[in-house]
Amino acid sequence: xxxxxxxxxxxxxxxxxxxxxxxxxxxxxxxxxxxxxxxxxxxxxxxxxxxxxxxxxxxxxxxxxxxxxxxxxxxxxxxxxxxxxxxxxxxxxxxxxxxxxxxxxxxxxxxxxxxxxxxxxxxxxxxxxxxxxxxxxxxxxxxxxxxxxxxxxxxxxxxxxxxxxxxxxxxxxxxxxxxxxxxxxxxxxxxxxxxxxxxxxxxxxxxxxxxxxxxxxxxxxxxxxxxxxxxx
Numbered sequence: 507x508x509x510x511x512x513x514x515x516x517x518x519x520x521x522x523x524x525x526x527x528x529x530x531x532x533x534x535x536x537x538x539x540x541x542x543x544x545x546x547x548x549x550x551x552x553x554x555x556x557x558x559x560x561x562x563x564x565x566x567x568x569x570x571x572x573x574x575x576x577x578x579x580x581x582x583x584x585x586x587x588x589x590x591x592x593x594x595x596x597x598x599x600x601x602x603x604x605x606x607x608x609x610x611x612x613x614x615x616x617x618x619x620x621x622x623x624x625x626x627x628x629x630x631x632x633x634x635x636x637x638x639x640x641x642x643x644x645x646x647x648x649x650x651x652x653x654x655x656x657x658x659x660x661x662x663x664x665x666x667x668x669x670x671x672x673x674x675x676x677x678x679x680x681x682x683x684x685x686x687x688x689x690x691x692x693x694x695x696x697x698x699x700x701x702x703x704x705x706x707x708x709x710x711x712x713x714x715x716x717x718x719x720x721x722x723x724x725x726x727x728x729x730x731x732x733x734x735x736x737x738x
Contacts, residue, residue: 526573635659651727675707680731689722
């Protein structure tokens with residue numbers, strides 16, 4: 507019922523705006539010429555300014571005020587709805603324990619080989635991922651990302667000064683466009699990567715661990731799909 511009401515208001519505002527444009531078109535045609543009227547209709551700022559400049563002389567200031575209000579509402583109404591929908595989505599996500607903004611890091615900007623520039627807001631450190639077990643050196647593991655909010659946590663034991671390389675590559679013909687990050691025992695994000703690997707895979711290369719302890723390899727992705735995780 508609410509959806510029908512929103513659609514009805516939107517249609518009414520657009521019809522009133524169109525009627526306002528026709529009103530200006532008629533008076534510009536009568537006072538100047540058809541060519542001016544057509545120009546004012548398709549180049550709306552020209553027609554609008556002409557109407558205001560002549561509103562007092564032609565005695566339709568009230569129509570211009572009302573039309574201006576309707577025009578503003580026509581623009582503002584969908585923006586307000588979009589803002590409200592975003593707030594509702596965030597509120598629902600918080601109620602479900604899901605945080606839409608997946609980052610406490612500052613984010614990174616990277617330039618690809620083709621010159622394209624991408625920005626990553628950072629892998630999620632706002633909530634725990636799903637524990638997937640342990641991963642050992644040179645023993646690949648596989649799993650599937652079910653959606654943007656699906657986060658996988660793999661654990662491994664490391665020593666201070668140990669240098670590791672982590673690869674997360676798409677498999678089975680899918681392309682989850684994975685991201686990978688390393689978190690320390692306290693859940694702090696140490697390093698992350700998005701697209702440094704082949705085929706939009708993720709790659710953290712030659713990273714030196716800062717301390718002894720159990721680390722978390724956190725994997726998420728922009729799309730659904732399967733991946734293979736390797737640490738060596």
